[in-house]
Amino acid sequence: MAMDRRKFFKVAAAGCGTACALASPTFAADSARRIGADGYGMLQDSVRCIGCKACQSACKQINKLPPDSSLEGDYYDSPRDLSDSTYTLIKMHQGESGEATFVKKQCMHCIDPACQSACLVGALVKQENGAVEWDGNKCMGCRYCMVACPYNVPQFQWKEAIPAISKCTLCADTRLNKELPTGCTTSCPAGAISFGKRDDLLKVARERIAASPELYLDHIYGEKEIGGTNVIYLTKKKVAFATLGLPDLGFKAPPRLTESIQHGVFKYFIPPVAIYAALGGIMAFTNRKNKAEEKGGPDE
Ligand code: SF4
Numbered sequence: 001m002a003m004d005r006r007k008f009f010k011v012a013a014a015g016c017g018t019a020c021a022l023a024s025p026t027f028a029a030d031s032a033r034r035i036g037a038d039g040y041g042m043l044q045d046s047v048r049c050i051g052c053k054a055c056q057s058a059c060k061q062i063n064k065l066p067p068d069s070s071l072e073g074d075y076y077d078s079p080r081d082l083s084d085s086t087y088t089l090i091k092m093h094q095g096e097s098g099e100a101t102f103v104k105k106q107c108m109h110c111i112d113p114a115c116q117s118a119c120l121v122g123a124l125v126k127q128e129n130g131a132v133e134w135d136g137n138k139c140m141g142c143r144y145c146m147v148a149c150p151y152n153v154p155q156f157q158w159k160e161a162i163p164a165i166s167k168c169t170l171c172a173d174t175r176l177n178k179e180l181p182t183g184c185t186t187s188c189p190a191g192a193i194s195f196g197k198r199d200d201l202l203k204v205a206r207e208r209i210a211a212s213p214e215l216y217l218d219h220i221y222g223e224k225e226i227g228g229t230n231v232i233y234l235t236k237k238k239v240a241f242a243t244l245g246l247p248d249l250g251f252k253a254p255p256r257l258t259e260s261i262q263h264g265v266f267k268y269f270i271p272p273v274a275i276y277a278a279l280g281g282i283m284a285f286t287n288r289k290n291k292a293e294e295k296g297g298p299d300e
Protein backbone atom coordinates (compact mmCIF):
# COMPACT_ATOMS: atom_id res chain seq x y z
CA MET A 1 0.00 0.00 0.00
CA ALA A 2 1.42 3.41 -0.95
CA MET A 3 2.16 5.66 2.02
CA ASP A 4 2.39 9.41 1.47
CA ARG A 5 4.66 11.69 3.52
CA ARG A 6 1.92 12.80 5.91
CA LYS A 7 0.79 9.22 6.59
CA PHE A 8 4.41 8.20 7.13
CA PHE A 9 4.85 10.89 9.79
CA LYS A 10 1.57 9.87 11.44
CA VAL A 11 2.72 6.25 11.74
CA ALA A 12 6.19 7.38 12.86
CA ALA A 13 4.77 9.69 15.54
CA ALA A 14 2.46 7.01 16.90
CA GLY A 15 5.39 4.57 16.72
CA CYS A 16 7.66 6.89 18.66
CA GLY A 17 5.06 7.12 21.38
CA THR A 18 4.64 3.37 21.42
CA ALA A 19 8.38 2.83 21.67
CA CYS A 20 8.54 5.13 24.68
CA ALA A 21 5.52 3.41 26.17
CA LEU A 22 7.22 0.04 25.73
CA ALA A 23 10.25 1.37 27.54
CA SER A 24 8.09 2.72 30.34
CA PRO A 25 7.33 0.61 33.40
CA THR A 26 3.78 1.95 33.28
CA PHE A 27 3.10 0.43 29.85
CA ALA A 28 -0.53 -0.62 29.88
CA ALA A 29 -1.71 -4.20 29.62
CA ASP A 30 -3.92 -5.27 26.71
CA SER A 31 -7.13 -4.96 28.73
CA ALA A 32 -6.32 -1.34 29.59
CA ARG A 33 -6.47 -0.51 25.90
CA ARG A 34 -10.24 -0.98 26.04
CA ILE A 35 -10.66 1.68 28.73
CA GLY A 36 -13.79 3.69 28.02
CA ALA A 37 -15.12 1.20 25.43
CA ASP A 38 -18.23 0.86 27.59
CA GLY A 39 -18.25 4.58 28.38
CA TYR A 40 -20.25 7.36 26.76
CA GLY A 41 -20.20 8.47 23.17
CA MET A 42 -22.34 9.86 20.39
CA LEU A 43 -24.11 8.41 17.36
CA GLN A 44 -24.12 10.86 14.47
CA ASP A 45 -26.70 10.10 11.83
CA SER A 46 -26.06 11.70 8.43
CA VAL A 47 -29.43 10.40 7.18
CA ARG A 48 -31.20 12.62 9.72
CA CYS A 49 -28.88 15.64 9.74
CA ILE A 50 -30.37 18.72 8.01
CA GLY A 51 -27.18 20.80 8.20
CA CYS A 52 -28.62 23.52 10.43
CA LYS A 53 -25.36 23.85 12.41
CA ALA A 54 -27.16 24.37 15.71
CA CYS A 55 -24.72 21.84 17.17
CA GLN A 56 -21.77 23.99 16.08
CA SER A 57 -23.03 27.11 17.82
CA ALA A 58 -24.13 25.15 20.91
CA CYS A 59 -20.60 23.78 21.22
CA LYS A 60 -19.21 27.32 20.96
CA GLN A 61 -21.53 28.57 23.70
CA ILE A 62 -20.98 25.68 26.11
CA ASN A 63 -17.21 25.77 25.72
CA LYS A 64 -17.07 29.60 25.64
CA LEU A 65 -15.19 29.51 22.34
CA PRO A 66 -14.60 32.79 20.47
CA PRO A 67 -15.38 33.30 16.77
CA ASP A 68 -12.95 31.42 14.58
CA SER A 69 -9.66 33.22 14.11
CA SER A 70 -9.71 32.43 10.37
CA LEU A 71 -12.81 34.64 9.98
CA GLU A 72 -12.68 38.41 9.92
CA GLY A 73 -14.64 40.31 12.52
CA ASP A 74 -16.33 39.05 15.65
CA TYR A 75 -19.42 37.59 13.99
CA TYR A 76 -19.98 33.86 13.87
CA ASP A 77 -19.79 31.98 10.62
CA SER A 78 -18.88 28.48 9.60
CA PRO A 79 -15.12 28.04 9.30
CA ARG A 80 -13.57 25.68 6.79
CA ASP A 81 -12.20 23.25 9.33
CA LEU A 82 -11.62 22.54 12.99
CA SER A 83 -9.48 25.10 14.78
CA ASP A 84 -8.39 26.12 18.26
CA SER A 85 -11.80 27.76 18.65
CA THR A 86 -13.98 25.28 16.74
CA TYR A 87 -14.36 21.84 18.29
CA THR A 88 -17.05 20.62 15.93
CA LEU A 89 -18.03 21.42 12.38
CA ILE A 90 -20.74 20.44 9.92
CA LYS A 91 -19.41 19.55 6.47
CA MET A 92 -21.53 19.02 3.36
CA HIS A 93 -21.05 16.45 0.65
CA GLN A 94 -22.88 16.97 -2.63
CA GLY A 95 -23.53 13.86 -4.70
CA GLU A 96 -23.81 13.67 -8.49
CA SER A 97 -27.59 14.13 -8.21
CA GLY A 98 -27.00 17.35 -6.27
CA GLU A 99 -28.34 15.85 -3.08
CA ALA A 100 -26.59 17.19 0.02
CA THR A 101 -25.42 15.00 2.88
CA PHE A 102 -24.15 16.56 6.08
CA VAL A 103 -21.59 15.13 8.45
CA LYS A 104 -20.46 16.39 11.84
CA LYS A 105 -16.72 16.45 12.37
CA GLN A 106 -15.03 16.39 15.79
CA CYS A 107 -12.81 14.15 17.92
CA MET A 108 -13.85 10.50 17.56
CA HIS A 109 -12.79 9.69 21.14
CA CYS A 110 -11.02 6.57 19.89
CA ILE A 111 -10.88 3.56 22.18
CA ASP A 112 -7.16 3.08 21.55
CA PRO A 113 -6.18 6.62 20.53
CA ALA A 114 -3.19 7.35 18.30
CA CYS A 115 -2.89 10.79 19.96
CA GLN A 116 -2.45 9.17 23.37
CA SER A 117 0.12 6.75 22.01
CA ALA A 118 2.11 9.55 20.40
CA CYS A 119 2.12 11.75 23.52
CA LEU A 120 5.41 11.25 25.37
CA VAL A 121 4.22 12.85 28.60
CA GLY A 122 0.74 11.35 28.98
CA ALA A 123 -1.13 14.59 28.35
CA LEU A 124 -3.85 12.88 26.31
CA VAL A 125 -5.56 10.02 28.09
CA LYS A 126 -8.61 7.90 27.34
CA GLN A 127 -10.93 8.03 30.36
CA GLU A 128 -13.34 5.45 31.74
CA ASN A 129 -16.23 7.77 30.84
CA GLY A 130 -15.31 7.46 27.14
CA ALA A 131 -13.70 10.86 26.58
CA VAL A 132 -10.11 11.37 25.45
CA GLU A 133 -9.02 14.23 27.69
CA TRP A 134 -6.11 16.63 27.35
CA ASP A 135 -4.14 17.74 30.43
CA GLY A 136 -2.56 21.18 30.05
CA ASN A 137 -0.36 20.63 33.13
CA LYS A 138 1.46 17.80 31.36
CA CYS A 139 1.52 18.98 27.73
CA MET A 140 4.94 20.15 26.52
CA GLY A 141 3.64 21.50 23.20
CA CYS A 142 5.46 19.04 20.91
CA ARG A 143 2.34 18.57 18.73
CA TYR A 144 3.06 14.88 18.07
CA CYS A 145 -0.65 14.26 18.76
CA MET A 146 -1.59 16.50 15.83
CA VAL A 147 0.59 14.47 13.51
CA ALA A 148 -0.56 11.11 14.87
CA CYS A 149 -4.34 11.64 14.79
CA PRO A 150 -5.71 9.92 11.67
CA TYR A 151 -8.59 12.43 11.53
CA ASN A 152 -6.49 15.62 11.92
CA VAL A 153 -8.47 16.61 15.00
CA PRO A 154 -6.14 18.17 17.61
CA GLN A 155 -5.57 21.88 16.98
CA PHE A 156 -2.86 24.17 18.33
CA GLN A 157 -3.39 27.68 19.69
CA TRP A 158 -0.80 29.30 17.45
CA LYS A 159 -1.50 32.84 18.64
CA GLU A 160 -1.35 32.20 22.39
CA ALA A 161 1.77 32.81 24.51
CA ILE A 162 1.20 29.46 26.23
CA PRO A 163 -0.62 27.46 23.58
CA ALA A 164 -3.00 24.64 24.37
CA ILE A 165 -4.12 21.68 22.29
CA SER A 166 -7.82 22.07 21.51
CA LYS A 167 -10.38 19.48 20.56
CA CYS A 168 -13.86 18.21 21.48
CA THR A 169 -13.91 17.18 25.14
CA LEU A 170 -17.15 15.17 24.93
CA CYS A 171 -18.28 17.97 27.26
CA ALA A 172 -16.54 15.99 30.03
CA ASP A 173 -16.08 18.88 32.48
CA THR A 174 -19.19 20.86 31.75
CA ARG A 175 -21.81 18.12 31.27
CA LEU A 176 -20.60 14.51 31.12
CA ASN A 177 -19.30 14.51 34.71
CA LYS A 178 -22.76 15.70 35.80
CA GLU A 179 -24.31 12.87 33.75
CA LEU A 180 -25.77 15.39 31.30
CA PRO A 181 -25.76 14.74 27.55
CA THR A 182 -23.32 16.69 25.40
CA GLY A 183 -24.30 20.21 24.40
CA CYS A 184 -24.39 19.44 20.69
CA THR A 185 -26.79 16.54 21.30
CA THR A 186 -29.31 18.65 23.18
CA SER A 187 -29.25 21.38 20.53
CA CYS A 188 -30.05 19.14 17.56
CA PRO A 189 -33.62 19.68 16.27
CA ALA A 190 -33.52 16.65 13.98
CA GLY A 191 -32.48 13.87 16.35
CA ALA A 192 -29.33 13.44 14.29
CA ILE A 193 -27.05 13.19 17.35
CA SER A 194 -27.69 10.59 20.04
CA PHE A 195 -25.79 10.53 23.30
CA GLY A 196 -25.36 7.49 25.53
CA LYS A 197 -23.30 4.45 26.37
CA ARG A 198 -21.43 3.14 23.34
CA ASP A 199 -23.10 -0.30 23.50
CA ASP A 200 -26.56 1.30 23.56
CA LEU A 201 -25.66 3.58 20.66
CA LEU A 202 -24.54 0.58 18.61
CA LYS A 203 -27.92 -1.06 19.31
CA VAL A 204 -29.78 2.09 18.23
CA ALA A 205 -27.69 2.26 15.06
CA ARG A 206 -28.41 -1.39 14.21
CA GLU A 207 -32.13 -0.85 14.82
CA ARG A 208 -32.19 2.16 12.46
CA ILE A 209 -30.44 0.21 9.72
CA ALA A 210 -32.79 -2.76 10.19
CA ALA A 211 -35.91 -0.52 10.22
CA SER A 212 -34.96 1.47 7.09
CA PRO A 213 -32.55 -0.54 4.95
CA GLU A 214 -33.57 1.54 1.94
CA LEU A 215 -32.16 4.67 3.64
CA TYR A 216 -29.10 3.46 5.51
CA LEU A 217 -25.81 1.94 4.42
CA ASP A 218 -25.45 -1.32 6.36
CA HIS A 219 -22.30 -0.21 8.16
CA ILE A 220 -21.65 1.59 11.44
CA TYR A 221 -18.46 3.62 11.11
CA GLY A 222 -16.44 3.45 14.32
CA GLU A 223 -17.83 0.14 15.51
CA LYS A 224 -14.58 -1.51 14.44
CA GLU A 225 -12.56 1.11 12.57
CA ILE A 226 -9.11 1.75 14.09
CA GLY A 227 -10.02 -0.44 17.06
CA GLY A 228 -13.38 1.28 17.64
CA THR A 229 -14.40 4.82 18.51
CA ASN A 230 -16.86 6.26 21.02
CA VAL A 231 -18.27 8.59 18.36
CA ILE A 232 -19.91 6.43 15.71
CA TYR A 233 -21.63 7.25 12.42
CA LEU A 234 -24.44 6.23 10.10
CA THR A 235 -24.63 7.31 6.47
CA LYS A 236 -27.03 7.20 3.57
CA LYS A 237 -27.23 4.01 1.55
CA LYS A 238 -25.55 5.58 -1.48
CA VAL A 239 -23.07 7.85 0.29
CA ALA A 240 -19.81 6.15 1.22
CA PHE A 241 -18.20 7.13 4.52
CA ALA A 242 -14.98 7.98 2.72
CA THR A 243 -16.76 10.78 0.81
CA LEU A 244 -17.80 12.25 4.19
CA GLY A 245 -14.22 12.47 5.43
CA LEU A 246 -14.34 9.14 7.26
CA PRO A 247 -11.72 7.11 5.41
CA ASP A 248 -11.23 3.37 5.44
CA LEU A 249 -8.37 3.04 7.94
CA GLY A 250 -8.79 -0.65 8.69
CA PHE A 251 -9.83 -2.17 11.99
CA LYS A 252 -6.50 -2.21 13.78
CA ALA A 253 -5.78 0.72 16.11
CA PRO A 254 -2.75 2.73 14.85
CA PRO A 255 -0.85 2.25 18.15
CA ARG A 256 -1.14 -1.56 17.78
CA LEU A 257 0.06 -1.35 14.17
CA THR A 258 3.14 0.64 15.12
CA GLU A 259 3.68 -1.59 18.14
CA SER A 260 3.93 -4.64 15.84
CA ILE A 261 6.48 -2.75 13.76
CA GLN A 262 8.43 -1.80 16.88
CA HIS A 263 8.35 -5.37 18.19
CA GLY A 264 9.63 -6.60 14.83
CA VAL A 265 12.41 -4.01 14.78
CA PHE A 266 13.44 -4.68 18.39
CA LYS A 267 13.39 -8.43 17.75
CA TYR A 268 16.03 -8.00 15.04
CA PHE A 269 18.01 -5.59 17.24
CA ILE A 270 18.48 -8.14 20.01
CA PRO A 271 21.17 -10.40 18.35
CA PRO A 272 23.46 -7.45 17.34
CA VAL A 273 23.01 -5.83 20.75
CA ALA A 274 23.89 -9.14 22.45
CA ILE A 275 26.99 -9.53 20.24
CA TYR A 276 28.11 -5.93 20.99
CA ALA A 277 27.55 -6.50 24.71
CA ALA A 278 29.65 -9.70 24.62
CA LEU A 279 32.43 -7.97 22.63
CA GLY A 280 32.36 -5.04 25.07
CA GLY A 281 32.72 -7.46 28.00
CA ILE A 282 35.69 -9.23 26.36
CA MET A 283 37.40 -5.88 25.61
CA ALA A 284 36.93 -4.64 29.19
CA PHE A 285 38.33 -7.89 30.58
CA THR A 286 41.35 -7.82 28.22
CA ASN A 287 42.09 -4.15 29.08
CA ARG A 288 42.06 -4.83 32.80
CA LYS A 289 44.25 -7.91 32.30
CA ASN A 290 46.81 -5.95 30.21
CA LYS A 291 46.94 -3.13 32.77
CA ALA A 292 47.48 -5.60 35.62
CA GLU A 293 50.29 -7.33 33.66
CA GLU A 294 51.96 -3.92 32.90
CA LYS A 295 51.97 -3.13 36.64
CA GLY A 296 53.32 -6.60 37.36
CA GLY A 297 50.55 -7.09 39.92
CA PRO A 298 48.30 -10.05 40.36
CA ASP A 299 45.98 -10.85 37.49
CA GLU A 300 42.58 -9.56 38.49
S1 SF4 B 1 -9.85 11.34 16.81
FE1 SF4 B 1 -7.70 11.93 16.97
S2 SF4 B 1 -7.64 13.35 18.71
FE2 SF4 B 1 -9.58 12.22 18.85
S3 SF4 B 1 -9.11 10.45 20.19
FE3 SF4 B 1 -8.83 9.77 18.06
S4 SF4 B 1 -6.64 10.07 17.69
FE4 SF4 B 1 -7.15 11.30 19.49
Ligand code: SF4
Nearest residue numbers: 059088168171182184
Ligand atom coordinates in the same frame (compact mmCIF):
# COMPACT_ATOMS: atom_id res chain seq x y z
S1 SF4 C 1 -19.47 16.90 22.77
FE1 SF4 C 1 -19.31 18.97 23.62
S2 SF4 C 1 -17.28 19.65 23.03
FE2 SF4 C 1 -17.77 17.89 21.73
S3 SF4 C 1 -18.69 18.72 19.89
FE3 SF4 C 1 -20.37 18.28 21.29
S4 SF4 C 1 -20.71 20.20 22.40
FE4 SF4 C 1 -18.69 20.35 21.44
Ligand code: SF4
Nearest residue numbers: 049050052053055188
Ligand atom coordinates in the same frame (compact mmCIF):
# COMPACT_ATOMS: atom_id res chain seq x y z
S1 SF4 D 1 -27.82 20.32 15.03
FE1 SF4 D 1 -28.32 18.27 14.28
S2 SF4 D 1 -29.32 18.59 12.31
FE2 SF4 D 1 -28.32 20.52 12.83
S3 SF4 D 1 -26.30 20.32 11.81
FE3 SF4 D 1 -26.02 19.58 13.91
S4 SF4 D 1 -26.33 17.35 13.74
FE4 SF4 D 1 -27.17 18.27 11.87
